[in-house]
Amino acid sequence: MTEHTEVLIIGGGISGSTAAHFLRRPWLLLEREPVLGGLSTQYRSNGFWFDYGGHYFHFQNSMSIQAHLTANTPFKRHVRRSKVQIFNRLIPFPLQSHLEALPAPWRHRIERELASPQTDPKISLGANLRATFGPTLYRIFFYPFLSKYYGTDPETLASGMEKGSIPPARSDSTSPKPNRKLQGYNPEFFYPVGGLHKFWEKYAAQLMPGVRLNEPAISVDLARRRVETRIGTYTYSRLINTTPLPQFLSLLNGYPAGCDQAGRLIHASTRVTNMVLAVRRRRFHWVYLPQNSHPYYRMGYYPGAGTCKIYLEQSLPPNGRLNEKESDAAELLQQLGVIRDQEEILHISRRNIPVSYVLFDHAWFHTVPEIRQRLEENGVFSIGRYGGWTYSSMAEDALSARNTALAINREMA
Numbered sequence: 279m280t281e282h283t284e285v286l287i288i289g290g291g292i293s294g295s296t297a298a299h300f301l302r303r304p305w306l307l308l309e310r311e312p313v314l315g316g317l318s319t320q321y322r323s324n325g326f327w328f329d330y331g332g333h334y335f336h337f338q339n340s341m342s343i344q345a346h347l348t349a350n351t352p353f354k355r356h357v358r359r360s361k362v363q364i365f366n367r368l369i370p371f372p373l374q375s376h377l378e379a380l381p382a383p384w385r386h387r388i389e390r391e392l393a394s395p396q397t398d399p400k401i402s403l404g405a406n407l408r409a410t411f412g413p414t415l416y417r418i419f420f421y422p423f424l425s426k427y428y429g430t431d432p433e434t435l436a437s438g439m440e441k442g443s444i445p446p447a448r449s450d451s452t453s454p455k456p457n458r459k460l461q462g463y464n465p466e467f468f469y470p471v472g473g474l475h476k477f478w479e480k481y482a483a484q485l486m487p488g489v490r491l492n493e494p495a496i497s498v499d500l501a502r503r504r505v506e507t508r509i510g511t512y513t514y515s516r517l518i519n520t521t522p523l524p525q526f527l528s529l530l531n532g533y534p535a536g537c538d539q540a541g542r543l544i545h546a547s548t549r550v551t552n553m554v555l556a557v558r559r560r561r562f563h564w565v566y567l568p569q570n571s572h573p574y575y576r577m578g579y580y581p582g583a584g585t586c587k588i589y590l591e592q593s594l595p596p597n598g599r600l601n602e603k604e605s606d607a608a609e610l611l612q613q614l615g616v617i618r619d620q621e622e623i624l625h626i627s628r629r630n631i632p633v634s635y636v637l638f639d640h641a642w643f644h645t646v647p648e649i650r651q652r653l654e655e656n657g658v659f660s661i662g663r664y665g666g667w668t669y670s671s672m673a674e675d676a677l678s679a680r681n682t683a684l685a686i687n688r689e690m691a
């Protein structure tokens with residue numbers, strides 16, 4: 279069966295679904311899974327709802343989309359309480375703004391080494407952070423933390439990939455009475471009351487007539503503007519792709535000129551370990567974990583009253599297999615004061631995220647814009663964090679999806 283639509287969307291996460299909300303031309307959306315939401319919805323395990331790691335809306339750079347996303351679901355605003363675990367202490371994040379909380383000899387040494395932010399785009403992310411924050415803070419925090427977070431050596435990544443998410447050291451960071459204004463890209467965040475699935479119940483409802491669930495795209499013919507699934511063929515005038523860019527390129531029957539560098543696109547994979555605990559013992563939202571003694575880079579509490587649910591995140595090696603010991607997690611949670619003993623862990627559920635963080639090496643800056651440009655010349659808008667192969671938040675993805683839909687509306691009017 280062949281169906282024609284003016285706009286075909288592949289993927290119904292926040293990017294594909296927001297684009298659908300704003301399109302004013304006939305559209306259809308293909309989603310591989312039985313529900314919409316992608317990584318920004320929740321899954322159920324043993325009767326409990328869990329996120330794919332903490333997923334909080336940051337509207338700082340995308341306030342104009344806030345009204346749209348929060349129109350039908352109540353959201354609660356949270357003022358960030360996040361920590362860094364270092365020297366057996368829990369120091370407020372970002373560490374570079376709370377040097378007063380470090381042991382004095384370390385603080386003095388780091389203070390002497392702090393420099394102005396580096397702006398040389400040719401150096402690596404590691405070299406940039408070393409030059410900006412000094413070798414000591416780099417060695418005790420940035421290097422071990424980012425190596426775990428990205429699952430790779432930050433010396434091999436490009437400076438600029440962090441896109442402003444690493445705040446500079448505050449000028450008063452060593453004074454005993456620092457300015458308490460929260461820093462960074464996420465000083466506050468918003469989360470739907472009742473969990474992300476509540477948001478998706480409403481956000482997905484109006485879209486359902488145009489949505490084909492359980493129907494992954496399996497091949498894309500750019501020349502004939504045709505997408506195949508296992509049960510049908512769809513022809514289109516414009517295609518919006520939100521699946522990971524390398525995966526999308528692998529569906530094409532031959533790369534268009536300029537897209538043959540797809541093999542150079544690199545990413546990290548993440549395992550999220552979700553747990554239900556008997557009791558909440560700590561009040562912070564999440565903790566950054568630079569230590570090498572265990573594999574986890576971040577632990578956090580899911581927002582909301584009621585059942586106490588937490589997550590631990592770790593990178594997956596390229597083969598996807600981990601030699602993990604469950605005791606690592608329990609030991610860590612005890613160290614953090616999150617549990618008293620293993621008996622307080624009532625349920626554990628794990629999910630792997632095969633493509634979690636897009637990694638930028640120096641090739642990214644010419645490869646990715648070139649590929650996206652070539653696709654656009656063929657009627658394909660590849661958008662979102664994974665389709666656009668970039669570093670972005672859910673709110674930024676929603677904003678760029680809206681802008682893409684508005685541009686298509688204008689173009690096809």
Ligand SMILES: Cc1cc2nc3c(=O)[nH]c(=O)nc-3n(C[C@H](O)[C@H](O)[C@H](O)COP(=O)(O)OP(=O)(O)OC[C@H]3O[C@@H](n4cnc5c(N)ncnc54)[C@H](O)[C@@H]3O)c2cc1C
Pocket residue numbers: 288289290291292293294308309310311314315316317318330331332333334335336493494495496520521522548591631633634635661662663664665670671672673675
């Ligand atoms: C561990 C982790 C924590 C994060 N925390 C935050 C946070 O706190 N705040 C924040 O703003 N952002 C966070 N993010 C980023 C956020 O997840 C993304 O920005 C956002 O989910 C991207 O949405 P998307 O719709 O572009 O992609 P996705 O959510 O990946 O949606 C893509 C959709 O395409 C579908 N699909 C895949 N292949 C096919 C196919 N062949 N055919 C049809 N459909 C297909 C998938 O099933 C999926 O539904 C986090 C990411 C990770 C990995």
